[in-house]
Amino acid sequence: MKMILGLCLLCLAMALRTAAPLLKTEKMEDMAAPEGEVEVLMFGVIQFSESLKYVYETTEAKIDKISQKMKSHEQTLKKLGRQTEQAAEVEEQMKEVIQLLQAQMAKQQADTKTTKDWLANMELEEAELRTKVEKLEKHVINSVPPTSVKDLQERAEEITDVLRGLQHLTEFQKEMIETQNEKLSKLLQSDIAV
Template sequence: MIWGLCLLCLAGGLGAAHAGPLRKTGKTEDNTVQQQDVNVLMFGVIQFSESLKYAFETTEAKIAKISQTLMNHEGTLQKLGEETEQAAEEEKQVKEMIQLLQAQMAKQQAETKMTKDWLAGMEQEEVALRTKVKKLETYVDTSSSIKELQERAEEHSYVLKSLQHLTQFHKENIETLNEQLSKLQEMSENTT
């Protein structure tokens, strides 16, 4: 395309040089001047065409470089979009896990409170039974029916031992629940 433009300019320049009126002075000087003008015009056209060619090639290279940069940026943007979606999904999963852990912790706390209340009631009953046993022992000292009182004392002793075992079992259960609750709280704090 550039060479076609150059040839067109050259042909126009030559046509203008020859289309002008010829002087019949007979001087070779005029022909030399005209030839020099044509040479200058030709040199200018060649330089102009080289400049156009250089501008075209550099512009084409710049456009290719810009296109490559745009493609790289598009790839980076796509990758960032995918990473953002993945991070949002992971955040959603973490929130769901935290909600689940909080629900489990609330349930464990409720169970622990119920067990503590029950144990407190059992301890009160144990105190009441001990008081009854002491009264019975006092009564045994003053009573004439020792055998009957001994049987009652053995029954109460058995009941007390059973209550002590039951109380110990519930205390261990509360300790286990407290350890589980502590672990759940640590897991919840670590996930946030």
Template sequence: MKMTWGLCLLCLAGGLRAVHAGPVRKTGKMADKAVPQEEVNVLMFGVIQFSESLNYIYETTEAKIAKISQTLRSHEGTLQRLGRQTEQAAEVEKQIKEVIQLLQAQMAKQQAQTKTTKDWLASMEQEVVELKTKVKKLEMYLNTNISIKELQERAKEQSNILQGLQHLTQLQKENVESQNEQLSKLQTMSETMT
């Protein structure tokens, strides 16, 4: 751009000199006299000042455009990073939803198992009560109809059965408590994730 303005100034200066250096007609009138050198110098100074102003405007505009381009590139990079972060956040959210669904399914399964175990324990307890009632009836029958030795053997047998049932009942209760603890932990994890 500087070179273009320099060429324009040279052409203008050359043209002014050619006008100044050309033959002057002598008509005897004041209006036909050549332009004084001083006016040419002033005109040249004005043209130079004008070209320098245009050059300064061009340079500052070019610098501003470069700065704007750099800012735009920086914003494009930021937008791309934000886009990637948004995609990653969506993927994480999807994974969290999948984990929550899995936990809910596991909790539903645990609750069903716990209910089944509780029902089975209630049934077992009922059977133990019924068995105790039968043992008492049997004891009453034995007291009246069977010898002491037979009574002792049957009592021992019934006692072993009762101990086995009590042990089994205790194991089932521990199993239910363990499942309840696991269910509670899963519910806590689900609540913290949501």
């Protein structure tokens, strides 16, 4: 507003300045400008000041709008920057989880292979033990009948020991198979979850 008032005063001064040379050459009574010219000049100054005021106000409004838009864009850029950082963190975490899962799968595969090898050995040992039991049974059948109750008890104890060993071996194998089945099912469930 001060700027508009200053411009009005400047225009008035300019108008008076252009009239000043006339003042020097004419007499005092002729120095007064005609009332119509002063009114036109004042009307022009008022119109000019209103135009300047309008330009000032519209320019100020435009600058405010531009400032608001810039602030909005800055906030959007900051938000995008935070989202980008979060996405990078999530990606890094996913990579770590994938590496961990790959390591677990490799370990599970190694454990499974070890267990399969162990089970194959146990099956061989079981087959050998059965062969021994069958040989022992044939030996008992084909051998001379025991001459005493004591011999018969010793043979029965030998057979019982062999059968107990076979039973323990079978139970141990069963437990190992159940343990491996549990590990494999957990591994499959974790693979499905991923």
